[in-house]
Amino acid sequence: MTATTSHKLSVVEKIGYSLGDLAANLIFQTLVTFIAFFYTDVYKIPASTATSIIFFCGLAGAFFNPVMGMIADRTRSRWGKFRPWILWTSIPFGVIALLAFSTPDFGPEGKVIYAFVTYFLLVIIYSANNLPYSALSGVLTGSMAERNSLSSYRFVAVMVAQFIIQVLLLPLVLILGDGDKAAGFENTMTLFSVVGIIFFLITFFTTKERVVPTAEQTGSIKQDFVDLFTNKPWIVMLVLTILVFVTLALKGGMYIYYFENYLSEPDIALFLNDIGFNGFIAGLNSALTSMGLTTFHWPEDAATSGFSLFNAGGIIFMIVGIGFSKGLADKYGKRNVFASALLVSTLFMLLFYVYPSDAIGLVFLSQVLHGFFYGITIPLLWAMIADVADYSEWKNNRRATAIIFSAMIFGLKAGLSIGGALVAGILAMYNYDADLAVQSPETIHGILTAVSIYASIPFLLGVAAMFVYEINKTMELQIEQDLIDRRSSQLAE
Template structure:
């Protein structure tokens, strides 16, 4: 195993991170707005939207192990994983645009179109993002550099998340001149072009340094056997599923929480007291052509998301030094539990206590931000653990299981958003929803996601790679590769 361990340049770290920024412009849109887009923009019934999100997403999820096996066996002059970023960049952009377009078909035609475009999008996403994620495990074998790369990567993720969760809805209204269908299509067109450019930059600026020796041979059966004997891998798979169920559920339900639970007059008063309205008026006067929706729900929702994301970025800054000192696993568990308590607090907030809603979101963002780089760095450590135990490295198939978890979690969580709405009688035609519907929305941003977050923290009881073992594995592999 050739392992040219060296300091990775800032340019390469930034170049690598832009790939995740590109992917997350689409992924964050799926996680936050797909159910809303299907039910309130494309006018698909909530039960049908739930079925599309779940079944389409699970098809993509089960494609991941296949893609992992293909990527691990890819041999090109560019490496195993980088070429897939190149080959899938344009198809990814095209499918993202088509999935958020709204051709005027019959009700059945709309369901079929949504299903086909969503399935194709998640398949292309797997072929792009799985090799991209595995690439982080072969850029360097130095765990400190790997933590640093993960921090760069997830600052880029937060930028994408800020763009989508903080600005997408206002941009949709602006770019569509009030027409949400046209606005989504126009904004996704911009995201698609930017995403293709960023993925190409990732391809051209990165390098695969950990290259299996020619005498390393393993069958797919051996690779799968290694996986299912790998307890840290099983723990990370379950954790990943539960994390993304939680993110998709509460993230997708927040827009309904603002639109149907929080008091609109209280939101408007909060924005005025905060100075947000004055700021928007100043920007309109200072910059010709600047526009911003006057709807207080849209403004408050965007500001709510933006505040959480800004403090997630702050939390990411604390991630590496804490992980270097205490180990990734222990830092992850503590930060996730505190973050969970902030989510649970949403159950207790009255409709007019807007300030405490924002404070809880900021605290949740900070503590969850600490965990963000650790998840993927821990998965890369699992690949090292497998190599350490079995003398074989199968990076992509290990990452494929995690992307499976991500896709499965996104599918289950996204389907739960639409499924909860259907179960509690949500009707997009009504201005005021029933108390039962509002209660279901409230549960979905507080109690339900708290349960899945806590279950995820419990999974790490079975993740044995603590700080001491991290050092042991790194030193053993370094000696073996030399």
Template sequence: MNSTSQKLSVTEKVGYSLGDLSANLIFQTLVTFLAFFYTDVYRIPAGSAATIIFIVGILGAFVFTPIMGLIADRTHTRWGKFRPWVLWTALPFGALSLLAFSTPNLGEQGKITYALATYSLLVLVYVANNLPYSALSGVLTGSMEQRNSLSSYRFVAVMVAQFIIQVLLLPLVLILGNGDKARGFQHTMALFAIVGTVFFLVTFFTTRERIVPTAGQNSSVREDLADLAKNRPWQIMLLVTVLIFVNLALKGGTYIYYFKYYLSEPTLASFLDQIGFNGLIAGLNRLLAGMGLTGFRWPQDAPTSAFSLFNALGIIFMIVGIGFSKRLADRFGKRDVFAGALFVSTLFLLAFYFYAPGAIGLIVVSYIFHGFFYGITIPLLWAMIADVADYSEWKNHRRATAIIFSAMLCGLKFGLSLGGALVAGILAHYGYSADLSVQSPEVVNGIRLTVSLFCSIPFLLGVVLMFFYKIDKSAELRIEHELGERRLAAGASA
């Protein structure tokens, strides 16, 4: 494999990270608000909406993703293997994002057909964009230190997108739609489509693939799959990816119940007043009204309002944690830092079980520390997956970057689906009823167990798996050095 300078400029790192910001403006909206949009805005029956989301999710995870991985690894253009897919899908991604959140009046069956068609096409184009984009991180540089830095830039952008969607999207929908949610979603997605398309083009024009396979290193699908079956680090990282995203779905799906049914509503309201949050929202609304705009529609009830603030603080401190990730990984190695930070973040999750309903300050502080230490792990997970591609090339003398990333993305989607199903399953097991404003002590205790112990189990299993992951700091340096020598030799003989 040919190789030139492995150092990435700040421009290239920022340019690459803008692609993830673009993709996550859409992905986070789909994960967080698609069901709400279908049922409450487009008025599709809930059962039909659930069926559409489930069927297309399965297609995306187990059909579109692996097929795209095989196609991307076999793409050959003057721009490389993966960069052209970012270019080719930029405009379709933006257009389909807008169409998927539009609300044509087609009658009930027509709406269902329209939703199924537009969501299916959007997920197909998302996979064709995001899988090559993710794999691109493995071929921009062979330097593991530079890869650590690139991942930090990338996941700061992801957290910015997550903050925009989880904290600001609904107020933005109400403002841009002047209170009309259907029009607001369409205008918001039009804005995201324009910004996303431009950012994808920036990603294409500012990046360059440096790890380029030589002509003699083509492989068959059977060889790629056989390499995966023998790749122990890949197997471990696949399990870790599933566990991480089980936790994220389980945690994210249960916190709202913790705020609504366990924490003291009067104490939450008092807390929001004491920290000046309610005054801040009132002042912002006066400013917007003075400009002739619709007010900032922050949730009015204390549990939902506090939960939104809770999410915002968590995301902010995850970004702070990401800022420490590269320096720690460069010094101690990705594996050890990942395992250590994941373990410490889990301790702050476990603490949630022991807090009284009025201990709002302690709960917020614990979540801040949990977010900080979990933030350290976020870029390392994907940098380690890129290292697994290096390990496969080092061991087998063949590189199959996209198929490795496609398997991890399958694990991600499976973990999200499993975690989401566990939320409903656990609530049902303890006897939760949405018709009751006050839940039984058994349900409340089940909610406390879920946000603490049950959410901690996947993270703790991930920490244990790291003891079997052999790519430590010394192995990273050895693999990087030997692959660098091979690539130089291949370049000299080409």
């Protein structure tokens, strides 16, 4: 094997790589956002049973990540360590995703068994696909500047997928199913599966693993874990990943309650009308019906409509923020830019606490500004994890990219689980009652506190964690150059 010192990536390779994340997130975002709704409202599985399926299968997927990381790090093929997994899992991923959102006509017990098996297979195949995909970013290039650029491309694709799922999926389900949600989900997932398989294949054929060891590395599983837990930057990044995704799950889960119970619905309706959004939807549907097409089924009640537009605005400005990420990181270093942007984004989130219920314009403005500054951090989190893999090789003379990424993905899933549980826990603590038309002042105050102060605490702890993360701009450059020199000298021997 050779050690490559020229690690400039073409635009084609960056786009090709990013399409893999778009493909995975069409499925993953649907899973995270709509699987509970699909089970309870479409497939008619009892909510308590659906909760157990989601919890136990999700936990199994989280613990499978480190196993998959060790398997991927020990994979040997003519295509490399990680690229072949994208190829091997592309078609199974698409097929299982379609099966997981299908509704075969079984009895009550048969539905539960079918849902459990398909969900379990989906989280396992997701790990087998996405863990090597994430680790691939650490071996496409040894240039940390190029990784910043690659991450920006990648997470624009992620935001596109997130926009499609959070803003457009329900209208797609209604349109493609002609009002039948079961048929709509199946037809939508068929579309996503076909597109996903094509995009995974593009990722495989347009990428190349360049960062490879000059000699076969050997090491035990025990040594993998010793390297991990003596790697201080890895520990910091694991804690940071958990904290970030706790906040994302907590605020994401609470916003719908904020719109339905705190914000004034008449003022939301007035705001949507004043900015021309209602007129835009009416004009769009008029154009569609004039062409003989089905209307665009946008939510009609003001709270849900405002919530969907609120999400759309945040995602669009996250994409804008991602565009600034590379330039800032190249100039000031990932650590400093990440901490600064995360802090500013948190301040805009804290402002929700002081806004009155009729300040709809200020709520939307804070959301887009929060989205912009948080967007700057999105590529940097995963680029820093790739840097931690370099740090491990630099310190230990052993490269274990996938096991490092697998631990971070475990942190991601743990954060999502904790944040999701906090949503239900906080609602219970403040005596939320879904049967009440109007919640008590105590409950409304709890919801307001959750989307502002409680959701901000993990982000602020994440900012504090950056003060003990030692890979600054100077060390980034030193690690990059030392590894290039080391690989070159080993080749010359």
